[in-house]
Amino acid sequence: MIPYMYIYIYYRYRKKNPTTEEEKEYLENLFNCLCYCLNDLPANQLEFKECKGIELMVITVRKKEKILAKDGCLRLLNFALAKNQENCRQFIEARGLKAIFSVFMGKTKPAKRNKQTLEDTIEHCVSIIVQLFLSLADIQYYRLLRKFQEEQYEKVERLMELFDDYYRTFYLPLLSL
Numbered sequence: 092m093i094p095y096m097y098i099y100i101y102y103r104y105r106k107k108n109p110t111t112e113e114e115k116e117y118l119e120n121l122f123n124c125l126c127y128c129l130n131d132l133p134a135n136q137l138e139f140k141e142c143k144g145i146e147l148m149v150i151t152v153r154k155k156e157k158i159l160a161k162d163g164c165l166r167l168l169n170f171a172l173a174k175n176q177e178n179c180r181q182f183i184e185a186r187g188l189k190a191i192f193s194v195f196m197g198k199t200k201p202a203k204r205n206k207q208t209l210e211d212t213i214e215h216c217v218s219i220i221v222q223l224f225l226s227l228a229d230i231q232y233y234r235l236l237r238k239f240q241e242e243q244y245e246k247v248e249r250l251m252e253l254f255d256d257y258y259r260t261f262y263l264p265l266l267s268l
Contacts, residue, residue, distance in 0.1 A: 152168070155199070220235075223235050
C-alpha cells in the first residue's frame with residue numbers, strides 16, 4: 092500500500108517541473124521515501140510493479156523534456172530492480188532498455204546540470220544494467236546482450252571509458268600513497 096500512495100502523489104510531477112524550491116524539496120523527499128520503501132523489501136518491490144510504478148518511471152525517463160523527476164526515477168528504478176527478477180522482466184517489457192541506454196550513452200541529459208548529478212545518474216544506470224545481467228535469463232538476457240552489440244559495440248566502448256575514468260580518479264591516487 093505504501094508504494095502505491097507515493098506513486099499516486101508523484102503522478103502530478105510526471106510532466107512538469109516543480110515551480111518553487113519548496114516543491115523541489117517535496118519531490119526529492121518523495122523519491123527518498125519511495126527508495127526507502129523499496130530498499131531490499133521484496134513485498135514492496137512487488138507492489139511497486141503491480142501498481143505500474145516501473146512503467147511510469149520508464150515513461151518519465153524516456154521523455155525528451157528536461158524534467159527534474161528523471162533523476163529520481165532512475166534512482167527509484169535502481170532500488171526497484173535490486174535483487175528482483177520479476178521487476179527486471181517487467182522493466183524489459185516496459186521498453187526500459189531504450190530509456191536506460193539513452194541516458195547511459197549521454198543522449199538524454201539530467202535536468203540538473205552539475206557534475207555530481209551527472210555522475211550519480213551514470214552510477215544508477217550502471218547499477219541497473221548490473222541488476223539486469225544478474226537477474227535476467229533466456230530471451231530477455233539475450234536482448235540485453237544485443238543492446239551492447241548495437242552500433243558497433245558503442246556501449247562497450249562507453250563502459251570502457253567509464254572504467255578508465257574511475258580508474259584514474261580512484262585507483263591511481265591510491266597507488267601514489
